[in-house]
Amino acid sequence: MDFTLPEEIESIRQIVKEFVENEVEPVAHLIEEKNEIPPKIVEKAKEMGLFGLSIPEEYGGLGVGMVGKCGIYEELGKTHNGFTTLIGAHTGIGSVGIVEMGNEEQKRRYLPKMATGQWIGAFALTEPSAGSNATNLKTFAVRKGDRYVLNGSKHYITNAKDAHVFTVMAVTDPSKGPKGITSFIVEKDSPGFTVGKTEKKMGLKGSHSCELFFEDLEVPVENRLGEEGEGYVNALKILANGRAGLAARNLGSCQYLLDKSVQYAMEREQFGKPIIEQQAVLHMLSDMAVEIETLRWMTYRVAWMTDQGMNVIKEAAMVKLYGSEVYNRVADKAVQIHGGIGYIAEYPIERFYRDARITRIYEGTSEIQRNVIGAQLIKEYSHKHSPVGV
Incomplete structure (x- = not known):
């Protein structure tokens, strides 16, 4: 398995990173206050081709594979989750059904406009x-x-x-x-x-x-x-396809919270020394880092399997479950490390803490993911242990 991003995708990732840091994150507080994403941010995202990540080049999109998309989603996850969701829902469950299951006439009718963001x-x-x-x-x-x-x-x-x-x-x-x-x-x-x-x-x-x-x-x-009669199967395929992408967005948010927490712990002093030297704080940071690294490997493995055309029903459910649970644990620790400032709406930690909660619910609750994983385990075990010829 090779998770190395192609040079052209790495280039897009760097552009997205700069866009997130320089243009999206500075207006995150405005998004919170007005419950609207500034039109100039959306237009810039369209110009960058972010709405066409999942759409093949022949229909005007970027045609990025799942590993590449996860690399880009990870960067998007490091900013306002509402903005990230607008793009993620469009490029994931909002368009993948037409991309994967639509006929040629449907693709030519809808995908070019969806690739540019003209149609969401x-x-x-x-x-x-x-x-x-x-x-x-x-x-x-x-x-x-x-x-x-x-x-x-x-x-x-x-x-x-x-x-x-x-x-x-x-x-x-x-x-x-x-x-x-x-x-x-x-x-x-x-x-x-x-x-x-x-x-x-x-x-x-x-x-x-x-x-x-x-x-x-x-x-x-x-x-x-x-x-x-194919709708239910279509829905399962659409949701499974999007779960690695959602995990990548969660991964980006977790990494953002860890970076902020380490920085704060190194600068904040209590009892005559930075709080990062307090063992309790250092252990929280260490636990965050371990879970984030585990999530990173799970995410890109499922993305790689998806690009290979492999069946990822169980693995997609696993990474969705683990990614959302990790995001919530990391967000909780980030608030604890920041103390009172982590609870204040003026600072981003509080926002990520609230945004994290929905990830255990939407696109399949954590309980449903466990059901999916369990059903696949039963199926695999039954197949392995069936009598010869059955």
């Missing part, structure tokens, strides 16, 4: 009664001639306020359970499609999560993503 992507699966239990969808799609008619609602949909293109999961045959779910590409301005209220969240300011409502929304058959 979102993924609409979660409903009031279908969060972790994704098979309990209440949004239905009934085929009538050359169209499907959608009725239902979604909630907590990331990027919903800003998105133009939604990958929507709906039930087409309730008698088939998971095999009765179908995925569709839905455009924001379609009659019968309404974006509801923007949720007020603990963190991720500037990243807007909203309700969606479908009332007799007509979707052309050509906007079906894959065949009928």
